[in-house]
Amino acid sequence: MYYCENCRNEFDEPSVEKTTYEDFYEIGAEFPNKTEMNLEKCPYCGSDEFEAMTECEKCGEYCRERDMLDTEDLIEGGVGVLCPDCYRDNGFGGGD
Ligand SMILES: [Zn+2]
Numbered sequence: 001m002y003y004c005e006n007c008r009n010e011f012d013e014p015s016v017e018k019t020t021y022e023d024f025y026e027i028g029a030e031f032p033n034k035t036e037m038n039l040e041k042c043p044y045c046g047s048d049e050f051e052a053m054t055e056c057e058k059c060g061e062y063c064r065e066r067d068m069l070d071t072e073d074l075i076e077g078g079v080g081v082l083c084p085d086c087y088r089d090n091g092f093g094g095g096d
């Protein structure tokens with residue numbers, strides 16, 4: 001699942017628009033060979049400011065994937081992938 005920071009909608013998969021590297025960066029228009037690339041966008045507003053979201057294995061909340069902590073990577077017999085609230089509650093992460 002993904003969450004758009006721009007329009008605050010949730011969606012399963014970003015929409016993909018095919019473009020080329022040269023067109024996207026507006027360079028190299030004089031070169032005949034272009035490098036294809038896929039642009040991933042929010043299907044609602046077209047923004048690329050969206051985040052991959054993951055479900056917390058403890059509380060079931062969806063949080064940004066990059067904020068999640070895989071406790072099984074940290075300790076043997078970890079308790080799964082946790083959101084920031086849960087991993088603090090469980091004594092992981094420490095700090096603030
Ligand atoms: Zn959006």
Ligand SMILES: [Zn+2]
Pocket residue numbers: 056057058059060061082083084085086087
């Ligand atoms: Zn949680």
